[in-house]
Amino acid sequence: MKIIVCVKQVPDTSGKVAVNPDGTLNRASMATITNPDDLNAVEAALQLKEETGAQVIVVSMGPPPAEGMLREILARSADKAVLVSGREFGGSDTYATSQILAAAINKIGLEDDDVVFCGRQAIDGDTAQVGPQIAEKLGLPQVSYAADIHKEGDTLTIKRMLEDGYMTIKVHTPCLITCIKELNTPRYMSVGGVFEAYSKPYEVLDYNALKDDPLIDPSTIGLKGSPTNILTSFTPPQKGAGMMLEGADRATCEKLAGIMAAKHMI
Amino acid sequence: MDFHLSKEQEMVRKMYREFAETEVKPLAEEIDEEERFPMETVEKMAKLGMMGIYFPKQYGGAGGDVLSYAMCVEELAKVCGTTAVIVSAHTSLCCAPIFEHGTEEQKMKYLPDLLSGRKIGAFGLTEPGAGTDASGQQTMAVKNENGDYVLNGTKCFITNGNVADTFVIFAMTDKSKGNHGISAFIVEKSFPGFSTGKHEKKMGIRGSSTCDLIFEDCVVPKENLLGQEGKGFKIAMMTLDGGRIGIAAQALGLGEGAVNEAIKYTQERVQFGRRISQFQNTQFQLADMHTRMQAAQFLVYSAAMKKQNHEPYSMDAAMAKLFAAEAASDVTRRAVQLFGGYGYTREYPVERMMRDAKITEIYEGTSEVQRMVISSHLGVK
Numbered sequence: 001m002k003i004i005v006c007v008k009q010v011p012d013t014s015g016k017v018a019v020n021p022d023g024t025l026n027r028a029s030m031a032t033i034t035n036p037d038d039l040n041a042v043e044a045a046l047q048l049k050e051e052t053g054a055q056v057i058v059v060s061m062g063p064p065p066a067e068g069m070l071r072e073i074l075a076r077s078a079d080k081a082v083l084v085s086g087r088e089f090g091g092s093d094t095y096a097t098s099q100i101l102a103a104a105i106n107k108i109g110l111e112d113d114d115v116v117f118c119g120r121q122a123i124d125g126d127t128a129q130v131g132p133q134i135a136e137k138l139g140l141p142q143v144s145y146a147a148d149i150h151k152e153g154d155t156l157t158i159k160r161m162l163e164d165g166y167m168t169i170k171v172h173t174p175c176l177i178t179c180i181k182e183l184n185t186p187r188y189m190s191v192g193g194v195f196e197a198y199s200k201p202y203e204v205l206d207y208n209a210l211k212d213d214p215l216i217d218p219s220t221i222g223l224k225g226s227p228t229n230i231l232t233s234f235t236p237p238q239k240g241a242g243m244m245l246e247g248a249d250r251a252t253c254e255k256l257a258g259i260m261a262a263k264h265m266i
Numbered sequence: 267m268d269f270h271l272s273k274e275q276e277m278v279r280k281m282y283r284e285f286a287e288t289e290v291k292p293l294a295e296e297i298d299e300e301e302r303f304p305m306e307t308v309e310k311m312a313k314l315g316m317m318g319i320y321f322p323k324q325y326g327g328a329g330g331d332v333l334s335y336a337m338c339v340e341e342l343a344k345v346c347g348t349t350a351v352i353v354s355a356h357t358s359l360c361c362a363p364i365f366e367h368g369t370e371e372q373k374m375k376y377l378p379d380l381l382s383g384r385k386i387g388a389f390g391l392t393e394p395g396a397g398t399d400a401s402g403q404q405t406m407a408v409k410n411e412n413g414d415y416v417l418n419g420t421k422c423f424i425t426n427g428n429v430a431d432t433f434v435i436f437a438m439t440d441k442s443k444g445n446h447g448i449s450a451f452i453v454e455k456s457f458p459g460f461s462t463g464k465h466e467k468k469m470g471i472r473g474s475s476t477c478d479l480i481f482e483d484c485v486v487p488k489e490n491l492l493g494q495e496g497k498g499f500k501i502a503m504m505t506l507d508g509g510r511i512g513i514a515a516q517a518l519g520l521g522e523g524a525v526n527e528a529i530k531y532t533q534e535r536v537q538f539g540r541r542i543s544q545f546q547n548t549q550f551q552l553a554d555m556h557t558r559m560q561a562a563q564f565l566v567y568s569a570a571m572k573k574q575n576h577e578p579y580s581m582d583a584a585m586a587k588l589f590a591a592e593a594a595s596d597v598t599r600r601a602v603q604l605f606g607g608y609g610y611t612r613e614y615p616v617e618r619m620m621r622d623a624k625i626t627e628i629y630e631g632t633s634e635v636q637r638m639v640i641s642s643h644l645g646v647k
Contacts, residue, residue: 072277189281191315191328191338194274 001054001173002114003045004105006134007038007073009066010124016235023230024091025124027063034069037119039186041179042073044149045117046187052151055079059104061089061097067202075189075197082108086207091223094125098133099220103213104205105138113154116176120145128178135176137215143169144178269567271333278334282341285314286349294346297473298618303429304473307349312383317356320574321365326378332574336515336566343519344526345615347622348473350519354512355425356380359630360387363434363505364452367493376432376452388430389509390421390453390479391502398635400436400502401445405481407437413488415439415451417481420463423629427477428462431455434505435479435486436498448498452490459484470621507580509630511573514566514586517594517626521559524594524601524619528552531614532604542604551604555597562590581643588636591626598623 011017011030018026045056058073060066061084070081084104092100105116116138118131128144135142147166148159156175160167161182171177189197210216219225243259245252260266271279289310297304311317319335321327335357343350361380364372364387379385396402405419417437424433433453440447453460463478493501529552532543542548565586572579598620602609609616627633 068273068277071273072280075277075281188285188314189277190313191278191281191319191330191334192323193315194278194281195329195334197277198273 001052002108002111003048003054003056004108004110004114004116005038005041005045005056005058005073005078006101006116006118006131007042007058007060007069008035008119008122008124008130009033009060009062009069010035010122013123019233019235023233025233032065032069034072035119035122035124037121037123037179037181039119040181040183041117041119041177042076042078043184043186044146044177044179045115046077047184048115048149048151049077049079057082057108059084059101059108061085061092061100061104064204070202071197072189074200074202075193076187077190077193078200080201080203082203082205084205084210088207088218088222091226092221093226093228094127094129094133095228096221096226098130098137099215099225100210101130102134102137103210103215105134106213106215107205107210110138110140110174112174114174115156116140116174118176118178120178120180131176131178138176140174140176141171142176142178143171146177146179147182149177149179149183269564275331275334275337278330279337279341281314282316282338285310285316286341286345290342290349291345294348294615295612295618297346297348299472299612301467301472303475304349304352305429308352308383308386308429311349311353316353317383317386318361318377318381319357321361321377321381325365325373326381328381332511333567333570336511336570339512339515340519340522340563340566343516343622344523346473347516347520347619347625348471350516351425351471351474351513352386354509354516355389356387356430358509358512359389359425359505360430360432360434362508363389363450363492363501364432366504367450367501368452371489372452372492380432385431386426386429387432387434388424388426389505390424390427390433390435391506392421392423394420394422398632401448401499403436403438403448405435405437406441407439407449407451407486409439409488410485415449415486415488415491417451417453417459417484417486419481421479421481422463423466423476424479425629426475427479428465428475430475433479434492435481436502437481439495439498443496445499446496448502449495450492450498450501451486452492453484453486457484457486468625470618470623470625472621506630507583508573510583510587510636511566511569511579513626513630514562514569514583514590517587517590517623518559518562518566520619520623520626521555521562521590521594521597524598524616524623525552525555525559527614527616527619528555528601528604531608535605548604551600555600558593558597562586562593565589581640584631584636584639584643587626587631588633588640591623591633594623594626595620 012033018029020026056078057080059082121128143158145160147161150157315328318327319330323329407415435453439449466476569582569586601616
């Protein structure tokens with residue numbers, strides 16, 4: 001059994017956000033982190049590995065420096081990393097990205113008892129589209145918002161966390177699951193893992209490695225193959241600190257009503 | 267000299283930092299206040315390989331290097347001096363002498379549990395009458411009819427004493443030979459005749475365990491003699507050379523932690539209508555503090571790299587500990603001054619850092635002992 005985990009290196013949004021003239025993010029000038037939801041997906045994969053002995057392969061599309069992030073995931077005890085990287089892939093939106101990642105997963109090879117894990121969404125784009133789109137391209141059943149995962153034989157039982165409750169779904173492998181932060185607490189790298197990280201299998205898939213896949217077509221990848229056009233990007237103005245009123249008594253409610261009335265909210 | 271860190275060292279430092287900020291910092295104030303040993307943190311560190319960083323995997327170690335170990339102690343000390351010394355004493359004073367002087371059987375018996383952190387280690391050299399003058403050992407080890415050793419005596423100020431399972435203990439096997447009559451032993455907590463005594467109430471590193479070890483006809487099997495009989499003093503001195511890198515790293519982290527806190531605070535605190543970081547005195551103080559800690563870091567890393575490369579490092583470790591400890595005491599004191607009245611309260615961490623820093627000038631060889639070591643290497647008599 002293989003577990004393929006898709007991860008993304010994202011700007012650390014606790015720092016300053018820089019934007020290119022074309023509206024895309026200026027990633028080079030910003031500190032980067034591993035997308036938080038993707039670390040939950042990695043952790044889910046590693047826990048399943050400990051249970052079943054599965055092999056965990058982590059895949060990312062990004063520029064060569066994304067290797068550092070992949071090595072950190074190897075240091076958490078993933079078995080192999082694959083970086084999908086090439087100028088042809090640059091500027092891809094979610095549609096193009098999922099084409100490329102699906103082709104990469106085809107290249108790695110998806111067998112009957114394999115699973116693909118993704119984070120729910122990345123903190124830079126916040127679209128939550130790439131995971132589901134990969135499932136579409138690969139013709140896999142998909143379960144999103146996983147807050148709990150159990151595997152028995154070739155069946156995964158997933159508890160989905162929705163806004164108004166939970167939904168439990170059973171799905172056969174191969175399948176794709178998107179993970180949310182409630183699923184688990186990502187582990188730290190271990191010291192032993194760090195000192196093994198650079199000797200574990202690491203592969204780079206460029207355009208030439210993927211170009212024979214029917215999903216890879218100049219019209220469907222990169223900036224040109226991306227149907228999304230960014231009109232403008234900006235840093236939202238900072239909101240002022242909120243005001244908290246405590247208590248549910250009449251006086252507090254009247255105070256609240258008074259404040260809202262003064263601001264013409266009621 | 268090249269201080270370029272390898273990719274692995276950069277990565278492992280990042281991991282220590284995340285761990286320290288998330289798991290260690292939130293407990294630092296509480297364990298100091300309650301004088302409570304943070305066993306839950308030790309269990310977490312054990313799982314991550316932090317209790318056996320620079321030892322080979324064949325004995326259960328993490329396969330890292332000495333600098334990565336020093337950086338671990340440094341990063342922990344930035345937020346908690348107590349947690350840092352737990353790792354340092356365990357690693358440098360118990361795991362290291364067994365690894366460096368033990369037989370293959372001793373290593374296979376003791377190291378897997380110690381390096382994986384399932385068991386905690388400690389070191390017993392100091393006695394009420396044998397501190398800086400370690401040669402004045404009163405603890406006796408007498409051979410019985412089976413060839414085993416019977417230990418009698420008391421050790422004091424033993425870090426990790428109350429929580430350790432495995433001890434490296436020094437005792438006189440032949441009093442007539444002075445230093446050459448001292449031998450080293452591996453002692454288990456469960457050996458009959460072994461017990462721990464009073465817990466010391468300390469000025470700093472209050473969460474760490476510091477207690478007496480008492481030997482009353484404690485029978486230590488002959489297989490547990492560490493190194494040769496009569497070579498104990500040499501083992502102790504070699505062990506302390508390595509230990510000094512750990513304590514120097516602890517001092518380094520404490521000083522750096524205080525600088526970080528002071529930079530943050532002085533940019534928030536307003537007096538006379540200005541942030542106090544805008545005053546030149548603050549700027550100059552912080553510049554001096556950072557410079558001292560940066561110099562300390564060079565000395566500590568240099569000593570660690572020399573040990574890793576099997577070069578002579580005794581003088582380097584002594585210089586690193588001397589400088590880092592005195593710098594840490596100075597820098598943490600200055601940090602309290604920059605915080606003013608708030609720095610003197612337990613609301614802020616700098617007073618704890620100042621209390622924690624003082625011990626680094628005392629244990630594992632006082633600053634005066636370090637000066638003796640350094641001057642002897644210079645051939646000054």
